[in-house]
Amino acid sequence: MSGLVMPAGHGRKLITKAQEITFKVTGADGSVTSCFEVMVPPGFDVGAHIHHHSQEFFYVLEGELELLAFEPTERTEDSWHDWESADGTRAVRAGRGSCMFVPPNTPHAFRNRSDEPAVMLFQSHPAPDHEHYFDEIAEIFSAGHEVDPAAVEKMRERYDVHQITPLRYEPPSAS
Structure with missing residues (x-):
């Protein structure tokens, strides 16, 4: 049995409008x-969601992300940005070296509020659920036609992604 060495800059790349x-x-x-290594552009918000079977780990390599991993006292459907837990926990602005572990059934989210891209290492267990999810979502968004929200929702259900608040990508306007 052999391991795998993946040099910097190597690996299969998926580039979408919102992420690399x-x-x-x-x-x-x-x-x-x-x-996965994920480049999160300014203005990207994955939206709060849960996975019933998957667990995830995020490690910020470059830049800054706002991270959330808790059950709020009240779930709102429009935005997770003001969520608070029963013990007063709120989302955290996390820089290089920060990490987040997300067990199954835990609401979680991240967004890039800064003007610079952020880069994170993202691990998901079990494989290959998120691999197939990323491939399929990239295909849907690169098709060049109107995206059917119902089709996206069905795809998310297949891959154990249960969206609570919407995914948003609002790049900073160029001045």
Whole structure:
């Protein structure tokens, strides 16, 4: 049995309007955990969501992200930005070296509020659920036609992504 060495800058890249995802370690490599390097552009908000079966780990490599991983006292459907837990926990602005672990059934979200791209290492268990999800969502958004929200919702359900607040991408306007 052999391991896998993935040099910097290598891996299969998926580039969408909103993100650049580099597949680093996948189920096809024999791993039970998928590992991705993700560039999060300014203005990107993944929206709060849960996974009933998956667990995730995020590690900020560059830049700054706002991170959330808790059950709020009240879930709102429009935005997670003001959520607070029963013990007063709120979203955290997290810079380089910060991490977030998300067990199954935990609402979580991230967004880039800064003017600079952020880069994170993202791990998801079990493989290959998020690998297939990223491939399919990239295909949907790059098709060049109107995106059917019902089709996206069905796809998310297949991959254990249960959206609570909307995914948003509002790049800063160029001045």
